[in-house]
Amino acid sequence: MIGEEFAGLLAAAQGGSEAEFSRLWRDANPALLRYLRVIAPGAEEDIAAETWVQVVRGLSAFRGDEQAWRAWLFTTARRRAIDLARRRSRRPEAPLDDVTAAQLPGAGDSAEAALENLGTAAAIALVSALPRLQAEVILLRVVAGLDTESVARLLRKSPGAVRVAAHRGLRRLAETTAEAGVTL
């Protein structure tokens, strides 16, 4: 989250400043990817890229604070994910089995990235194991930084249902980690 500087950053980005837009992007994109990794695993980068294309198109017309900005961003991403899921259900895609080892990322890069991502990846995996609504609510509340009302509007649920889902999700996480003795 950017905080108090958000309004200035937004205005500059809307005026065409690449540096300010880059700051906005760096602040929001990791959270976006983590959210998409749970609701659209395997397609998070494509969906994130499409989301930013749409955001750039509508950037000059956007009006609101940082909460509204993140709500817009995650709403756009969620709609893209739903569209992709619908397209895939109509046209199932066959997995690529003929990717050669040479086409895979270098081992060194993979190991470093794996180390970097270990804690985050494990956390995302644990959240992904929750029921869909609970996982989305936790991610939108914690990762996206949205309040209960914004999450309720985004998911088209009541604020009460969002609170209940969040609490149930956290309780389930606590039970799972207590049973398995999981530590990060």
Place this chain on the structure above:
Amino acid sequence: MPNIPQPQRQDASELTDADLAVLLAGKAGTAPVPRPVADILAALTAEATTGELAGEARALAEFRRRSAAPVPGRRASRRAARPGSRLGTKVAAAATGVAVVLAGAATAAFADVLPAPFQRFAHEVIGAPNAPAPRQPSPAHGQPAAPGSGAAHGRPGAHGAPPAKGKHRASQGQGQQGNGTGQQGNGQGQQGNGGGQGQGNPHGKGKHGKPHGSGPHGNGQGQGGNGQGQGGGPYATSQPVSPQLKEMRGNSHQRRPAGHPRRPARIRPATDP
């Protein structure tokens, strides 16, 4: 057994709503919440990794492309779209105007306030009340028991219509003269005439039980008062009439000719008995 200190773990069932709210607010350090859960949430909000920042160049390229688009060009493209939209607006406005005028005319027609020629035209086209015809010496209406059946089942303003030719589907008042050749050919004539009750309905009642033998679709071919009822109404039958039925009706009834089609007939001119 060795005395191994165990880390204190909070039972999940002990989590209160306040604890959860603290967790969700990202302030796990200030409340007694399960460590693993707090760690999970902290990991979810950890610093961005290299991989998560790899798409920046692509996003910036899109941003540059959008920012570099010439503004006048965008305005011109918007302007170019306007003439079509203006034309569409004009067409829509004209269509709305025409619709309003027609609606007003229809309303006036049903209120029977149009001049006679227009009222008759509206009567033919949309079934508005017919304009009163100029007074003429009326031909024989048939028996008194053939009351204004046109009135009973015709539409208002249908009485005294000129000798009906049965052209209209809802040929009101035409049964009075029995000349009508309603499309349905009810031929049900008038009750109480001793005739013309048509075979479709021994009591000369129309579909809705009206006593004057007029089906919903007009009066068919019944002659005025003679009740020849040659039409075949919806209840008509070409079956021979049983003796009992005959007795009920009386012998003056004329049966429908054999072979007469059951279905609503085509329009036929009135025929003499």
